[in-house]
Each structure stands twice: as structure tokens, then as C-alpha cells.
Amino acid sequence: MSGSCAASGEEVGSRQRPQVNEYKENETITSVSLRPIQSPVLGKSVKFCLIPFSLCNYKLDQFKYSKSLLEKNSNKEVVLCKKTEIKKICRGILTPNMETTSEAESTLQKSSLDVHTENNKLLPSTSDAVFLSVDVESCQDRDSDGDTTPGLDDFSGLSPYERKRLKNISENANFFASLQLSESAARLREMIKKRQPPKSKRKKPKKRENETGCRRSMRLLKVDPSGVSLPAPAPQPTLVVDANPLLPPGPLEMTPENRDDNNELFKEFLQTWTEMSKTSTVDTENKLSSIKSYKGNLSDMAITEDTVNKVTQGPVSSMALHPSETRTLVAVGAKSGQIGLWDLTQHPKEDGIYVFHPHSEPVSCLYFSPANPANILSLSYDGTLRCGDFSRAIFEEVYRNERSSFSSFDFLAEDASTLIVGHWDGSISLVDRRTPGTSYEKLVQSALNKIRTVHVHPVYRQYFIAAGLRDAHIYDTRHLKPRGSQPLISLTEHTKSIASAYFSPMTGNRVVTTCADCKLRIFDSSCLSSQVPLLTTIRHNTFTGRWLTRFQAVWDPKQEDCVIVGSMDYPRRIEIFHETGKGVHSFFGGEYLASVCSINAMHPNRYILAGGNSSGKIHVFMN
Structure with missing residues (x-):
């Protein structure tokens, strides 16, 4: 087998x-x-x-x-x-x-x-x-x-x-x-895919009626300990407090805020300012010097500890130097409405300072009267123009308009009898002080939406220049109309807002403007019948920001072709430029000048320069 x-x-x-x-x-x-x-x-x-x-x-x-x-x-x-x-x-x-x-x-x-x-x-x-x-x-x-x-x-x-x-x-x-792992995994996947039902919101239990409530204050329930309701309190009148209340119309008494009741010292102070009015002014036209000698005089000016002091509480918004040749007197206008007067010849220096409060809002413009230096005129945003008379120790009211806010003013006549006042809304007022009891007013509307400064031509006083938002216009007072007044010449080369525009002090052949685009512009105003050409543009940092007072370039009253302006550069300084754009001189103060001086003023006859910062401190350079 x-x-x-x-x-x-x-x-x-x-x-x-x-x-x-x-x-x-x-x-x-x-x-x-x-x-x-x-x-x-x-x-x-x-x-x-x-x-x-x-x-x-x-x-x-x-x-x-x-x-x-x-x-x-x-x-x-x-x-x-x-x-x-x-x-x-x-x-x-x-x-x-x-x-x-x-x-x-x-x-x-x-x-x-x-x-x-x-x-x-x-x-x-x-x-x-x-x-x-x-x-x-x-x-x-x-x-x-x-x-x-x-x-x-x-x-x-x-x-x-x-x-x-x-x-x-x-x-x-x-x-x-x-083990049947595949069947278990399939069942697990099905369980994961199934969406869980949303959780039901828990219902708040209803409060029972017989439940004892929380304990409350009887004072809040307005009941006395026995349970009897207290009577309702009588309604009290609500007081509306204005941050800047307007001062009453009419003259105000000169009462210093920084002094106690010491009439003897104050009387001596007023007597000093009154005597200064008797000093005759010197004709500056015969004292014009060359640039070389002018630079030499400026280099001799210095600042010391005695020439620096805090005068007002708020930022400096305006400044003026008394034309006296024997005493150094400085007037300061502040944003708080204060006016400070400082006599630098007094020692100690705190004894020469007196502060008054004639306005409720910033003092934007301050001038000594050309006819009587014992009078100082001040203009404020609160719609008032006042004249401080040291011989009578009062601040009298020159012009008042509560419907509009004032920005600047200047003298139309050399004797200070007529004035021109610029408004923030673009309107212009012509004020005549010769009317007894009250001033005559003529209100006209300019082509500007807003006016920052106004300045009258020193020779042809019928002309004045007004600085607006972007343009500066030159007007003729003889052709002003209540509505639709057209300027004679317009300066339209500015790209941002303009802070100021001023004629040169002696001939008026130049105009300097300060613009927020960090440029100082100088125009040729020798012929007002045609277009005013631009001569020079000076690059200068004018961006002061929000907390500093804006720069305003002003002419030196003694020198026709030089302007003075503050600076934002370090170290802090005050600069002087020639009309060609070249720098003439810079004032350094070291430890005594450590802030920005936005507002500056030069003495009309002497080599004295004063600069104010945004904390009320004054810096004086002098020989």
C-alpha cells in the first residue's frame, strides 16, 4: 500500500x-x-x-x-x-x-x-x-x-x-x-459623536413671603426708632459755580493778591510807577546801529539769579516792558487772568512784585500806553479791555463785549485814543475812547473765520494786519464794512495755523509771521498796493505742544531787521534772527534758563530782554 x-x-x-x-x-x-x-x-x-x-x-x-x-x-x-x-x-x-x-x-x-x-x-x-x-x-x-x-x-x-x-x-x-476590540472602538466612537444635551440653567428659588428680609438701616428708611416716618427735608437751592465767573463791569480797585494790608509799601510802589510816566522817551530813529555793533551789545547782556523770579501763578500769555530808562519794570499777563508787575530795582526782589486779578480768563495782550506810560492796557478772553491807572490805583473798563471773546488789540492812534480789537470769531471792533463815559464801538466782519492777532502799521496807521487760521490779511480801516469786508492783500503761503503776524516797528516794510509748520516767514510789505512777496523762510521748531504757550516771533523795537523768538532746542535759549534768515545771537542762561520761553519782549530803548515760560517765571537778560 x-x-x-x-x-x-x-x-x-x-x-x-x-x-x-x-x-x-x-x-x-x-x-x-x-x-x-x-x-x-x-x-x-x-x-x-x-x-x-x-x-x-x-x-x-x-x-x-x-x-x-x-x-x-x-x-x-x-x-x-x-x-x-x-x-x-x-x-x-x-x-x-x-x-x-x-x-x-x-x-x-x-x-x-x-x-x-x-x-x-x-x-x-x-x-x-x-x-x-x-x-x-x-x-x-x-x-x-x-x-x-x-x-x-x-x-x-x-x-x-x-x-x-x-x-x-x-x-x-x-x-x-x-476581546472584540473593533466592536468596542466602534461603540466608543458613536458615544463620542453623540452631542451631550445642554445643561439646564438653574432656576433661582422664589423668595418666600414669610421669610425674614435682610436688615436695613432705619436712617436710610427715613424712620425714627419707634417706626414713625420722618418728615421730608426741605429742598435746598442748588448753587451753580462758574469756573471763571465774569467780573462786574466798571472800574476795579487795584488790590494786590500777594500782599498783606501794608498800605505804605503799596503807596511807594504806585508812586514809583507814576513817576515813570514823566520820563520822556528817546527818539529811536536816530539810534539805529549796524549789525556789528548790535551783536556786540547783545553779547554784553547776561542773566543772574536776581533777574529770575516767579511773578504769576499761571503760564505767561503776554508781556510788556516799561519804557523807563532809570528803572526796569516788567508787566506780565497770565492765563489765569492775573497781571503781575515786577520792579527789578527793589531788593530783595520779592518786594518788587505785585500781582492783581482784573480778569477772569487769560490775558492775551498787554501794552503800556504810548501817550501815558503810567497806564497799562490789558485784553482778556473774557471779553473785556481794561486800563490800569497807577495814579488812581484802579482798573477802569475801556471796552466790554460779553457776546464774543477777544484775542488781541492795538492802538490805531499814537495817542491811544482809538483802538482796534480782534475777536476769536473773526469780527473786528473799532473803539474810540474819546467818548465820555463809554467807548464808541464799530463792529465789522472780516473775511477770516478766526483772528489770533492784530497789528497796526507804524507809519500808515490806517492799515493793519490780522492773522487767521491759515492766512494773514492786510485791511484798510477806511474800507471796512459791517458785512463782507474784503482784505487789501492776502498772505496765503502758510500750510498750517498762524500764531502771530507783526509789522516791523519803525517803517513797517517787513512782516514776520509764526506758523505751526515750524517756519518763520518774512514778507516785503514796502508796497501795500500790490502783492506782498515772500522774502525769507527760516526753519525753526515752533511745535510747543499742548502744555506750552505758542511761540510768537516779534521785532526788536530798536532794530528794524531783527526778530526775537523762543526755542525748543537744548540747552534752552532765546534766539534773534536777521531778516535774511541768519542767526544774530542766542541767549543762554545755564542754570538760570532751564525752560522754554514762549513769550519774549525787548525794551524799546535799552538792551533788556525779558522771557516768560509756562509756569509764570520771568527771565531777564540785561547789561
Whole structure:
């Protein structure tokens, strides 16, 4: 029987060999068919199972090959294991059970897939692959019931280690299949995807009616300890306090704010200022000097500790020097409405300072009367123009207009009998002081929306210049109309707002303007019947910011062609420029001049310069 089986086996092997996937070098095999190849042997079917064995993705240091496999795989050669002869032949012709065979096939296929997957992860990434072709040798005798399920031991071509490894893989696969991890993961994903219902807002419990309330003050409940309601208090009248109340019309008494009731010292002070009015002024036209001598005189001017003092409480907004040649008298107007008078000849210097409060808002313009230097005229934003008379110790009211705010004024006549007043809303007032009891007013509207400064021509006094927002206009008082007054000449070269515009002090042939575009411009106004050309543009930092008083370039009354202006440069200084744009002189004070002097004034006859800063301090340079 065995010989016949062997003969039949050799005959079948010669007729039909099992189909085996052979390895080709440098060829990557991605899949292997696990379908058993059947070969009829004398009416029987012999099954060949191909087990994939891959060396991809495997690290050699983590796995110990068997000696046979290491010998086969040395030098990266592919060994195709074939088995062409059947070592053991079945003792008898057995008819395999089809169900059992199918179960064995499925088990073997699962094991083969697990082996293939695990080996792909463990073995090194090479292009070589090993396919082990295992021939089923024979079928062992089964139980009497016909159970023919093959075991792992049926693979006689494998080493014991390999058989044990395949057995472990099969057991692990069955264990993980029993855990049903895929079904659990699917259920978990479904639970995560389900949206949780929004949390219901907690309802506040309703307060019970019989619940005891919180304790409250009886004073707040407006009841006395016995529970009787207190009577309602009588309504008190509300007081509306104005930050800057207007002062009453009419004359105001000169009462110093910084002095106690010491009439003797104050009388001496008033007498000094009254006597100064008797001093005759010197004709400055015959005292014009050359630039060289003018520079020499300026270099002799110095500042000391005695010539620096705080006069007013608020920032300095205007300043004037008394024309006296024997005493140095400085008048200061502040943004608080104060007027401070400082006599530098007094020692100690605090004894020569007297502060008055004739206005409720900033004093924007301050001049000594050209006819009587004992009188000082002040104009304020509060709509009042007052004249301080030191001989009578009063501030009389010259002009008042509560409907509009004043910005600047100047004298139309040399005897100070007529004035021109500029308003912030662009209107102009012509005031005549010769009317007894009150002043005559003529109000006209200019072509400007706003007026900052007005200045009268020193020779042809019918002309005056008004500085507006962006333009400066020259008007003729003889052609002013109540509505729609047109300027004689317009200066339109400015790109930003103008702070001031002034004629030169002696001839009026030049006009200097201070603009917020950091430029000082000088125009030729010698011929007012035609266009006024621009002569010089001086680059100068005029950006004082919000907290400092704006710069205003003014002419030196003694020098026709030089202007004085403060500076933002360090160290702090006051500068003088020539009409050609060249710098003439810079006044440095060292430790005595450590702030910006926005408002400056020069003595009309002497070489005395006074500068005021935004804290009310005055700095005086003198010979």
C-alpha cells in the first residue's frame, strides 16, 4: 500500500507539479494568494499552502533567527524552499472531510496573514522576500468520528521554534478576536459623536413671603426708632459755580493778591510807577546801529539769579516792558487772568512784585500806553479791555463785549485814543475812547473765520494786519464794512495755523509771521498796493505742544531787521534772527534758563530782554 502510494505520488509529481511563487531579485511582492493549490493523487486531493514570510521592516537586533533561516538568508540571497517529494505517504486512501478541510484552510489563512503582517513590521526594509512553500506531507489518522483537523505539528518542514512561533501567533490572534476590540472602538466612537444635551440653567428659588428680609438701616428708611416716618427735608437751592465767573463791569480797585494790608509799601510802589510816566522817551530813529555793533551789545547782556523770579501763578500769555530808562519794570499777563508787575530795582526782589486779578480768563495782550506810560492796557478772553491807572490805583473798563471773546488789540492812534480789537470769531471792533463815559464801538466782519492777532502799521496807521487760521490779511480801516469786508492783500503761503503776524516797528516794510509748520516767514510789505512777496523762510521748531504757550516771533523795537523768538532746542535759549534768515545771537542762561520761553519782549530803548515760560517765571537778560 505504501509502495503504491509512493508510485502514485511519483507519477503525479511527474505529471503535475505544485504551483509555487518563485522569487525574483529586486522585485517587491505586495500580496500572495493564499488559495491552496490542489493536485489530484489517485482521486485524492493534496493541498499546498503558501505561507508568506517577509523580511521587511524587521530589526535584526530584536529577533534571533533560527540557524537554518540565517544560513538560508545569508548574503541577502533568496532561497525558495520546495519540497518535491513526499516523505510520508498516507497509510490508506483517506477521503478528507470537506468541512474540516475548509476550517483548516481558514485557520491556516489567518495564521498566514498574521505572520505576514507581523513580519512586515519586524523585519528590516529590504527588497528581498522569502516565501516558504510547505507541502502537507500526509494526513494522520483521525478519530473514529472522522475528525481530520490539521494541527501545527503537521508542518514537518518547519523547525520546532517556527512551529511554536506560529502557534503563539494563532493563539494571540484568537485571544484578540475574543476581546472584540473593533466592536468596542466602534461603540466608543458613536458615544463620542453623540452631542451631550445642554445643561439646564438653574432656576433661582422664589423668595418666600414669610421669610425674614435682610436688615436695613432705619436712617436710610427715613424712620425714627419707634417706626414713625420722618418728615421730608426741605429742598435746598442748588448753587451753580462758574469756573471763571465774569467780573462786574466798571472800574476795579487795584488790590494786590500777594500782599498783606501794608498800605505804605503799596503807596511807594504806585508812586514809583507814576513817576515813570514823566520820563520822556528817546527818539529811536536816530539810534539805529549796524549789525556789528548790535551783536556786540547783545553779547554784553547776561542773566543772574536776581533777574529770575516767579511773578504769576499761571503760564505767561503776554508781556510788556516799561519804557523807563532809570528803572526796569516788567508787566506780565497770565492765563489765569492775573497781571503781575515786577520792579527789578527793589531788593530783595520779592518786594518788587505785585500781582492783581482784573480778569477772569487769560490775558492775551498787554501794552503800556504810548501817550501815558503810567497806564497799562490789558485784553482778556473774557471779553473785556481794561486800563490800569497807577495814579488812581484802579482798573477802569475801556471796552466790554460779553457776546464774543477777544484775542488781541492795538492802538490805531499814537495817542491811544482809538483802538482796534480782534475777536476769536473773526469780527473786528473799532473803539474810540474819546467818548465820555463809554467807548464808541464799530463792529465789522472780516473775511477770516478766526483772528489770533492784530497789528497796526507804524507809519500808515490806517492799515493793519490780522492773522487767521491759515492766512494773514492786510485791511484798510477806511474800507471796512459791517458785512463782507474784503482784505487789501492776502498772505496765503502758510500750510498750517498762524500764531502771530507783526509789522516791523519803525517803517513797517517787513512782516514776520509764526506758523505751526515750524517756519518763520518774512514778507516785503514796502508796497501795500500790490502783492506782498515772500522774502525769507527760516526753519525753526515752533511745535510747543499742548502744555506750552505758542511761540510768537516779534521785532526788536530798536532794530528794524531783527526778530526775537523762543526755542525748543537744548540747552534752552532765546534766539534773534536777521531778516535774511541768519542767526544774530542766542541767549543762554545755564542754570538760570532751564525752560522754554514762549513769550519774549525787548525794551524799546535799552538792551533788556525779558522771557516768560509756562509756569509764570520771568527771565531777564540785561547789561
